[in-house]
Amino acid sequence: MTKSYKSAQYESLIKQARAVMEGEPDELANQANIVALLHRTFEFWWTGFYRVVGDELVLGPFQGPVACTRIGHGKGVCGSAWKRKETIVVPNVHQFEGHIACSAESCSEIVVPVIKNGEVTHVLDIDSSTYNTFDHEDKTYLEELVNLI
Ligand code: SME
Numbered sequence: 001m002t003k004s005y006k007s008a009q010y011e012s013l014i015k016q017a018r019a020v021m022e023g024e025p026d027e028l029a030n031q032a033n034i035v036a037l038l039h040r041t042f043e044f045w046w047t048g049f050y051r052v053v054g055d056e057l058v059l060g061p062f063q064g065p066v067a068c069t070r071i072g073h074g075k076g077v078c079g080s081a082w083k084r085k086e087t088i089v090v091p092n093v094h095q096f097e098g099h100i101a102c103s104a105e106s107c108s109e110i111v112v113p114v115i116k117n118g119e120v121t122h123v124l125d126i127d128s129s130t131y132n133t134f135d136h137e138d139k140t141y142l143e144e145l146v147n148l149i
Contacts, residue, residue: 010141076100081111
């Protein structure tokens with residue numbers, strides 16, 4: 001089967017991420033670079049991490065417009081991915097019950113939890129300004145990417 005252009009982009013990005021994180025133990029620095037790589041490669045609307053602090057998600061490194069700072073457990077797409085401990089792909093954010101609209105431009109979204117020792121420590125949230133941006137391919141590569149941190 002011929003590889004899609006998107007999968008070639010992800011494979012190249014994962015190579016760059018490995019190189020940039022090699023020998024670097026600082027999680028925050030690594031997250032910041034991953035965000036930059038993703039945001040620049042795919043020109044997403046918003047790309048960033050939220051980290052689990054107590055019973056909330058708190059905004060971490062991101063690129064894109066100003067975003068909400070805190071999200072409760074089970075709230076919005078981010079809080080739901082945290083609660084379910086699984087990636088959520090949202091083709092149309094207007095059809096996701098409880099979606100938190102940080103920006104009116106956001107049309108579709110993917111949230112990938114970072115799981116360490118069975119617990120969610122962060123979520124990677126990506127918003128697109130077009131509908132149906134994310135699919136199983138994004139899910140697979142993004143899960144691989146966050147596991148490198
Ligand atoms: N839309 C997210 C909130 C975070 S912003 O998109 C950056 C949600 O529903 O959890």
